[in-house]
Amino acid sequence: xxxxxxxxxxxxxxxxxxxxxxxxxxGYSAKLDKRSNRVVFTYKANELAAHCxxxxxxxxxxxxxxxxxxxxVAKALNHLDPVVTFAPTNEPExxxxxxxxxxxxxxxxxxxGRLGLFGKG
Amino acid sequence: xxxxxxxxxxxxxxxxxxxxxxxxxxxxALTTKANAPTxxxxxxxxxxTQISYTNLSSRVVTTSTSxxxxxxxxxxxxxxxxxxSGTVAAFAEVVLYNDTSTNKSLICWWxxxxxxxxxxxxxxxxxxxxxxxxxLQIA
Numbered sequence: 001x002x003x004x005x006x007x008x009x010x011x012x013x014x015x016x017x018x019x020x021x022x023x024x025x026x027g028y029s030a031k032l033d034k035r036s037n038r039v040v041f042t043y044k045a046n047e048l049a050a051h052c053x054x055x056x057x058x059x060x061x062x063x064x065x066x067x068x069x070x071x072x073v074a075k076a077l078n079h080l081d082p083v084v085t086f087a088p089t090n091e092p093e094x095x096x097x098x099x100x101x102x103x104x105x106x107x108x109x110x111x112x113g114r115l116g117l118f119g120k121g
Numbered sequence: 122x123x124x125x126x127x128x129x130x131x132x133x134x135x136x137x138x139x140x141x142x143x144x145x146x147x148x149x150a151l152t153t154k155a156n157a158p159t160x161x162x163x164x165x166x167x168x169x170t171q172i173s174y175t176n177l178s179s180r181v182v183t184t185s186t187s188x189x190x191x192x193x194x195x196x197x198x199x200x201x202x203x204x205x206s207g208t209v210a211a212f213a214e215v216v217l218y219n220d221t222s223t224n225k226s227l228i229c230w231w232x233x234x235x236x237x238x239x240x241x242x243x244x245x246x247x248x249x250x251x252x253x254x255x256x257l258q259i260a
Contacts, residue, residue, distance in 0.1 A: 113257035
């Protein structure tokens with residue numbers, strides 16, 4: 001299950017990327033709507049707010065947060081429909097965090113190795 | 122969670138006194154997706170094509186604990202953050218090897234992504250080892 005904290009980081013990264021691209025601070029949020037099992041992305045620049053919703057099961061397939069982030073930035077800047085389908089990767093559940101200066105911060109969550117004859121000793 | 126991939130030769134190396142995981146210096150090597158290690162045919166650092174580490178911070182891993190409890194050995198290492206001080210060559214595979222061993226024997230690797238990533242100045246890559254279960258367990 002994707003947590004709200006992860007979505008908040010994701011939204012901050014998108015806002016920072018947009019800021020870096022157009023030199024303008026914008027509002028961007030990603031809110032978990034548990035009742036409808038979806039995430040609502042909201043982009044606000046000026047008076048108008050644009051909304052986009054993605055079902056949770058579709059997001060769960062989107063295991064490249066970098067690609068999804070790029071897609072959401074493109075949607076915000078070009079008013080394009082988001083693309084959630086892309087080649088799967090081994091990117092972990094930790095999204096790429098983009099800081100206020102636009103620098104990316106990657107995380108590899110290293111699974112442990114289990115060697116030997118567990119349970120046979 | 123990136124899957125742990127065992128280097129097959131590692132278990133033989135363990136049995137033949139190549140490694141002292143409690144005191145040897147473990148280090149990270151990076152390769153591209155195209156040069157990813159293979160479990161059966163890559164066993165030493167010389168057998169993989171590493172990227173250039175120009176503009177990248179130290180790749181030395183700090184071992185936190187190396188001990189057994191009730192017959193199960195666990196190696197725990199501290200998380201390592203690689204920081205770019207300029208553009209760093211593209212990579213996708215994160216390889217753990219023993220820098221102290223004579224042939225710099227490989228232990229395992231994780232694939233971050235099926236496509237290579239390139240780090241720019243000030244960007245970071247955190248290798249988040251499992252603090253509870255460790256890097257690996259042997260039973």
